[in-house]
Amino acid sequence: MQTGTLAPELEVSRWFNAPAPLTLAALRGRVVLVEAFQMLCPGCVSHGLPQAQRVRQVFHREDVAVIGLHTVFEHHAAMTPVALEAFLHEYRIDFPVGVDTPSAESPIPRTMAAYGMRGTPTLLLVDRAGRLRQHHFGQVEDLVLGAQIAMLAAEPAPIEAMTGAACNVDGGCD
Amino acid sequence: MQTGTLAPELEVSRWFNAPAPLTLAALRGRVVLVEAFQMLCPGCVSHGLPQAQRVRQVFHREDVAVIGLHTVFEHHAAMTPVALEAFLHEYRIDFPVGVDTPSAESPIPRTMAAYGMRGTPTLLLVDRAGRLRQHHFGQVEDLVLGAQIAMLAAEPAPIEAMTGAACNVDGGCD
């Protein structure tokens, strides 16, 4: 999907390291970094996940939320939720991680398909207004990522996010 | 168990990357490096397994055999044989890897218990005569490991190994 348009909502079947389910809608007002990974993807383990952890330590949490998304598109029998839980424990990953909801028709899980991700690691940046602004497949340098996050964090939050009263006509409130 | 004495035989429930089951007895005459690991152990992934792969490339295979041993003592539901198979594929590990046989009474698998291993990664060196000569828990430097392997490889093979006719009184031959 195109950057600049509203980021599709995450479709998550289970959350780890989160007291309650997370949605992009509820995170409106903050920049959101979504690190899409597979626990058996070497580039995710050596590069993507450590980078996401560094982002979490460097930026204030009221400005930038870091979320992992386990987008399993191969070796489904190996990368189960129970395996993921052990992985998160052993690798000391303490930010919220959602399991991308498997699809009935395809090996590609739902959120991965909605964003048209090409593989893992994929890093998404969603702005304070909920729009997808960056979509990186593979490695992105820390210098570049730091600059992109800072630019998004410097943008004003949308009014409804600042007031904390974003409600829809059908009655749902964030 | 003590170094210098005969290395207990590996108890393996399943092999990967091996056309047939391997035994230390059948490898008599060669130095054997056993890399005991768990697929979700960060130190194994970042240090132990890459080091075992370097050993395999540097030393001649007729001198030194490199074997992995999946010694799962925690997160058993996560580190199943099917998960291990995906892991070996994704991390491009092509030397033989055996699954240490689970124990009915303990979370510690059988070979791990027989050697008294303290955790993972553990690196064992078995000499040409089948005796355990080094038992490293944690990281060992390449300079030290290279020296230890070379010293063992320089020792003469036992006569039966050289002739390839190591038979026991009860009729079994290697």
Place this chain on the structure above:
Amino acid sequence: MQTGTLAPELEVSRWFNAPAPLTLAALRGRVVLVEAFQMLCPGCVSHGLPQAQRVRQVFHREDVAVIGLHTVFEHHAAMTPVALEAFLHEYRIDFPVGVDTPSAESPIPRTMAAYGMRGTPTLLLVDRAGRLRQHHFGQVEDLVLGAQIAMLAAEPAPIEAMTGAACNVDGGCD
């Protein structure tokens, strides 16, 4: 000296990799990264200078100028201009590097003293209006540095810099 105030002009006795002498005044309108280093400082060689080179590759040169400053405060007989020239050649450093003018009274060269630098590596960021905005001694993470540079680059240039006609009442023009 304090961040937020006008950055003191560089006092340079000799330039390398520059067709003509550079001044902060002439760079007004751009963000300027000054990497203060000594060629025999291990942290400069392993961290500071490679980081400055990465900044040069990531950011547009019309936005961000990268300058090295050889601030020799020890081993003066070893780190001469002729030694520096060989160093820049061997380490493939191709951004402009100025030699901080030695002081007659102190081992600390003049620009280093004017900025109150504590040692090397020191990284300075000067904004488009010529004000010192960041002063890092030691290592700074790429994520942090990328964010700081991006924020400064996003600030509007001062009017005189944009018009390219910054002249003073006493007749001097940048």
Place this chain on the structure above:
Amino acid sequence: MQTGTLAPELEVSRWFNAPAPLTLAALRGRVVLVEAFQMLCPGCVSHGLPQAQRVRQVFHREDVAVIGLHTVFEHHAAMTPVALEAFLHEYRIDFPVGVDTPSAESPIPRTMAAYGMRGTPTLLLVDRAGRLRQHHFGQVEDLVLGAQIAMLAAEPAPIEAMTGAACNVDGGCD
């Protein structure tokens, strides 16, 4: 020069980190690692010299002597003895380092020419009997180097070295 033959004596104009001049002859009985480097050679700084320091820490000094040799063949005005002294101090190199004697006729210093070295870093291994056994130009892996040193250290020392009374028929003693 060929490996297996007697290693030419070092021609050194000045020593650092050594109470008295060193000679290969006086080191007979020990394995000698000679790390030939230039202080402004990036591969020497990042790989060769740290490796030599690791060797010094891993092997016993009565078995293996580690010596640096500053073989300046370019940028002679930059890599002077006074510059080398500052370099050794800043990089915390504490093993003995000799300055290869400059040649009157060539930019290649004398020991470098005698051994036919192709550049820096070059690592030489001399056995207990004083014969050149390995000559590596560029990088050599720790696993390989550890094995080569161990094999040489395992060879018996020549009788004269063991007795410490190596004298020649013409009256010279080591």
